[in-house]
Amino acid sequence: MAERAAGTDADSASGSRARFGDRDVGTLATYLAGALFWGWIFLRWLNDWSGGVFVPARQAFVPPSLFRGVAAGVPVVGGAFEALAFAFEYAPALVNALWLTVVLTVVSIALGFVIAVPLAASRVYGRVSAWVSVAYIELLRGTPLLAQLFVLYYGFPWLTRFFRGLPGVGQGVLPGQAVFVAVIGFTLNSAAYQAEYIRGAIESVAPGQLVAARSVGLSRVEGVRFVVLPQALRYAIPGWTNELVYLVKYSSLAAFITVPELFRAAQNIASSNYRYTSMFVLAAVLYLGVVVTATNLMEYVGRRVAVPGISGGEGR
Amino acid sequence: MSSESPSDPPLLRVEDLYKRYGDEEVLNGVSFDMDAQDVQVLVGPSGSGKSTLLRCVNRLTEFEGGRIALDGTPTDEMDENDLRRQVGMVFQDFNLFAHLTAKRNVMLGLRRVRGHSKEEAEARALEELEQVGLGDQADSYPAELSGGQQQRVGIARALAMDPKLMLFDEPTSALDPELIGEVLGVMRDLADQGMTMLCVTHEMGFARQVATDIMFLEGGHLVEHGPPEQLFENPRHERTAQFLDRLTSLHGGDHG
Numbered sequence: 328m329a330e331r332a333a334g335t336d337a338d339s340a341s342g343s344r345a346r347f348g349d350r351d352v353g354t355l356a357t358y359l360a361g362a363l364f365w366g367w368i369f370l371r372w373l374n375d376w377s378g379g380v381f382v383p384a385r386q387a388f389v390p391p392s393l394f395r396g397v398a399a400g401v402p403v404v405g406g407a408f409e410a411l412a413f414a415f416e417y418a419p420a421l422v423n424a425l426w427l428t429v430v431l432t433v434v435s436i437a438l439g440f441v442i443a444v445p446l447a448a449s450r451v452y453g454r455v456s457a458w459v460s461v462a463y464i465e466l467l468r469g470t471p472l473l474a475q476l477f478v479l480y481y482g483f484p485w486l487t488r489f490f491r492g493l494p495g496v497g498q499g500v501l502p503g504q505a506v507f508v509a510v511i512g513f514t515l516n517s518a519a520y521q522a523e524y525i526r527g528a529i530e531s532v533a534p535g536q537l538v539a540a541r542s543v544g545l546s547r548v549e550g551v552r553f554v555v556l557p558q559a560l561r562y563a564i565p566g567w568t569n570e571l572v573y574l575v576k577y578s579s580l581a582a583f584i585t586v587p588e589l590f591r592a593a594q595n596i597a598s599s600n601y602r603y604t605s606m607f608v609l610a611a612v613l614y615l616g617v618v619v620t621a622t623n624l625m626e627y628v629g630r631r632v633a634v635p636g637i638s639g640g641e642g643r
Numbered sequence: 644m645s646s647e648s649p650s651d652p653p654l655l656r657v658e659d660l661y662k663r664y665g666d667e668e669v670l671n672g673v674s675f676d677m678d679a680q681d682v683q684v685l686v687g688p689s690g691s692g693k694s695t696l697l698r699c700v701n702r703l704t705e706f707e708g709g710r711i712a713l714d715g716t717p718t719d720e721m722d723e724n725d726l727r728r729q730v731g732m733v734f735q736d737f738n739l740f741a742h743l744t745a746k747r748n749v750m751l752g753l754r755r756v757r758g759h760s761k762e763e764a765e766a767r768a769l770e771e772l773e774q775v776g777l778g779d780q781a782d783s784y785p786a787e788l789s790g791g792q793q794q795r796v797g798i799a800r801a802l803a804m805d806p807k808l809m810l811f812d813e814p815t816s817a818l819d820p821e822l823i824g825e826v827l828g829v830m831r832d833l834a835d836q837g838m839t840m841l842c843v844t845h846e847m848g849f850a851r852q853v854a855t856d857i858m859f860l861e862g863g864h865l866v867e868h869g870p871p872e873q874l875f876e877n878p879r880h881e882r883t884a885q886f887l888d889r890l891t892s893l894h895g896g897d898h899g
């Protein structure tokens with residue numbers, strides 16, 4: 328184990344200088360692309376929320392007509408400029424809707440994580456609570472997410488009414504009640520999947536370590552908290568990243584309970600301009616940007632918290 | 644020390660201990676005493692219940708019959724976490740906390756169980772690591788240490804809790820032969836400093852030189868119990884003689 332850890336260090340150290348010189352350039356390019364992508368998105372949000380500091384709300388920073396002019400004048404690559412003009416025309420509306428996609432994903436994955444950790448721990452260490460966990464996890468994983476959303480939204484109308492009655496909901500920056508219901512649905516569902524990833528990781532921590540923790544006088548709960556979980560959560564990072572990526576894409580199901588997130592926005596615009604393919608390609612590019620960012624971010628986190636002998640994905 | 648009267652309770656008293664797993668009777672009425680500063684070596688064939696006996700002492704395992712008392716207090720009347728704080732345990736597979744450096748392995752119990760501040764715990768941890776000859780490895784992770792070094796961290800981790808009694812469960816069995824000596828050396832130093840130790844080990848050199856008593860456990864019975872000279876030279880049971888002979892030819896080397 329010691330040799331392997333040392334070997335990896337040596338490889339990456341010498342590699343960054345000589346053999347894989349272009350890998351650094353690649354990393355740099357990734358960061359640059361990410362900075363451009365998110366810089367643009369944040370500027371757009373800032374612009375649209377403040378009622379248009381740079382350009383009128385929901386209008387492109389660069390006027391699409393600029394590209395249209397070029398497209399008309401250039402014979403062969405004109406099509407590309409036409410596509411660019413299309414992108415610049417509709418991207419602002421989609422970026423606006425992307426906000427809800429990001430909120431749905433980030434809030435649900437975070438709340439889901441808070442539920443998932445005790446769920447996983449009680450499935451491994453509990454007695455009665457283990458059965459409760461298993462029942463919950465299997466129910467949520469065994470039924471379609473869309474059905475779960477429908478049950479929450481249409482089956483429990485009081486839930487929607489409750490959120491609508493809260494002050495400020497649907498006004499200003501606070502999203503509408505359907506978003507709250509969607510967050511509950513995604514949270515409950517994601518908690519079940521995250522719990523399974525974390526359970527697998529807990530089980531891959533050598534059980535002797537918990538015995539050792541208890542033998543110095545830590546309680547079982549303290550042993551799990553200070554010895555097992557810090558390792559299990561490191562092991563869980565790759566699986567957890569998977570769940571994050573799924574959730575980015577599954578957040579589009581909120582469209583079916585009226586949440587105007589990215590997918591629904593693309594669909595709405597397409598139903599008036601009839602450019603379905605182009606609109607969905609544009610939306611897909613935005614989804615891809617979010618997913619690639621999430622993956623890179625989690626890889627970075629994994630590297631930051633790696634410890635000799637324990638890094639994400641090991642130990643299974 | 645010298646004023647110990649016969650009426651003082653022994654440091655550890657194990658009385659008529661019974662333990663079964665399902666239908667299997669693992670311990671069948673085991674009784675023995677240990678005085679402070681005793682080093683008792685427990686030997687016996689695989690499956691004879693040695694590990695189970697140690698785990699009953701610090702209540703990692705509950706037992707069906709009998710009594711165990713530490714310093715005169717029945718262990719079932721003590722808070723189990725407090726009991727374990729007072730009884731150190733060292734494992735065959737080291738069981739170090741893999742995500743923590745050597746220093747932090749030792750600090751965890753000091754912080755969470757003994758309530759030391761970070762500074763206090765760190766100072767104490769470094770002291771314990773010095774004791775086992777690992778002052779220079781305080782910031783190494785378990786994966787960066789040899790087996791012998793890991794086991795010495797395991798010993799330091801237990802010692803930091805100021806235990807009254809140390810339990811060793813085959814502390815050298817997972818080690819390459821050339822690493823056994825450094826761990827036995829640390830155990831020998833501990834014994835010299837007066838630590839009370841109950842050791843499951845097959846290292847007969849260590850047993851002969853360090854043990855005050857040797858206990859031979861077989862089939863859940865303490866077959867024989869006495870000073871090393873008696874068990875090696877004049878065993879009362881033929882089985883004891885055979886077993887010790889075999890161990891000596893396998894693990895008799897003087898590593899320490």
Ligand SMILES: Nc1ncnc2c1ncn2[C@@H]1O[C@H](COP(=O)(O)OP(=O)(O)OP(=O)(O)O)[C@@H](O)[C@H]1O
Pocket residue numbers: 664667669687688689690691692693694695696
């Ligand atoms: N948790 C358990 N559940 C069921 N049976 C167990 C458990 N732990 C130990 N046993 C059984 O109890 C018996 C004694 O085991 P123990 O580990 O105490 O033996 P040992 O003397 O330490 O052996 P070894 O030299 O192999 O370590 C064995 O037959 C074992 O199978």
Ligand SMILES: [Mg+2]
Pocket residue numbers: 693694695812
């Ligand atoms: Mg054993």
